[in-house]
Amino acid sequence: MDERDVEGPRVLRYAAFSAVPEGGNPAGVVLDAAGMDDAAMLAVAARVGYSETAFVTPPPEGLAAPEGRGFTLRFFSPVAEVPFCGHATVATAAALAARTGPGELVFATPAGTVPVSVAGTEAGGPRVTLGSVAPHTEDIAGADVAPFLDALGWRPQELDASLPPRIAYAGARHLVLAAATRERLARLSYDFDRLRALMLARDLTTLQLVWRDTRDATVFHVRDPFPVGGVVEDPATGAAAAALGGYLRELGLVPDDARLTLHQGVELGRPSELTVELRQGDTRVYVSGAAVPIG
Known part of the structure; x- marks a missing residue:
């Protein structure tokens, strides 16, 4: 339309x-x-x-x-x-x-x-x-992660230790935080102004909150708070999906050739599906999906 x-x-x-x-x-x-x-x-x-x-x-x-x-x-x-x-x-x-x-x-x-x-x-x-443009990740100290967790209302023990916090980039900067359970990811209620201030200080576009499906390691459920854009949460975030793909490859958490499925927007009533593809020998991360007119 x-x-x-x-x-x-x-x-x-x-x-x-x-x-x-x-x-x-x-x-x-x-x-x-x-x-x-x-x-x-x-x-x-x-x-x-x-x-x-x-x-x-x-x-x-x-x-x-x-x-x-x-x-x-x-x-x-x-x-x-x-x-x-x-x-x-x-x-x-x-x-x-x-x-x-x-x-x-x-x-x-x-x-x-x-x-x-x-x-x-x-x-x-x-x-x-x-x-995507060439992705990369940056370390972030635990002391620097703590204020983000506090703003989200998350506890450190609710994180998945196999997916450590990192700032991931593939065109924009995103803080990757992995929940240990699907239930933790599903409960999202955060301090909008505080999280926005923390993100602006780190030049972050969104938080990439993820849970890796225990039944299929190629499937992730994700949520993306976006207070710096004036939006509580994004229902589908292609830039963060690309950054996540680069993060997973750089940390050796997926093969060099990988095809991943990301589910987002479920809690918002706007279910989305993003495909992330990594190709051996290619520094880019490929993100694909359908698109339709709204009318």
């Missing part, structure tokens, strides 16, 4: 990482943002009210991309610009494919160059795969 906002450009609305519009993470997409300045983009994102809205402008000179399939892409939450957003990238790729057909796309983002592939059409929408 697309809509001419009362005081702004045409905004497309897509649900990413879902084959139905009632699931996944909603994103706004402005396919022609040429001439818009930062204030105008932020104002549109605030009116749309989703966790992120993506803005497409012509590509920078020298971007290596198929003819007519390279673009600049920026992302704004209702309160600030973010360096990279996976679900809004997926939504933008689906919106562009609706006009130009499936195939390869290349986005120049503030975090770096992101290649995207749009393959055919699944039930309800195309399958979009993005390749």
Whole structure:
């Protein structure tokens, strides 16, 4: 669905990482943002009210991309610009494919160059795969983790020791905290202002709260508080999924070739499914999912 906002450009609305519009993470997409300045983009994102809205402008000179399939892409939450957003990238790729057909796309983002592939059409929408920028992780001391746990209302003994806390990056920074049980992950009630302040001090985009399924080590359930974007929780977070894939590979917790399934948004009533793929010899992390118009 697309809509001419009362005081702004045409905004497309897509649900990413879902084959139905009632699931996944909603994103706004402005396919022609040429001439818009930062204030105008932020104002549109605030009116749309989703966790992120993506803005497409012509590509920078020298971007290596198929003819007519390279673009600049920026992302704004209702309160600030973010360096990279996976679900809004997926939504933008689906919106562009609706006009130009499936195939390869290349986005120049503030975090770096992101290649995207749009393959055919699944039930309800195309399958979009993005390749992250090079991921890495940073150690974080236990004393620095403690305030985050306190803001979440989690106790140290409720963490999974096999998945240690780390700051993981694949275009944006996320603190990975692993719950020892599914029940701990399911109970999320936190101090919004305190967690926001802690995250801003560490330049974090979200917390990537995870539980690894004891029945299948390739399946994870995840939740992502996003107070720095003015949002209590994200129902699907592609950037954090990519960061988690890089974290798991760097710590040797999955094989160099791995295909993982992440379930998110269940507690919010917007179930999402994200596929994370690691390829031997390739530094990128690949995140894929469906995307459909909201209408």
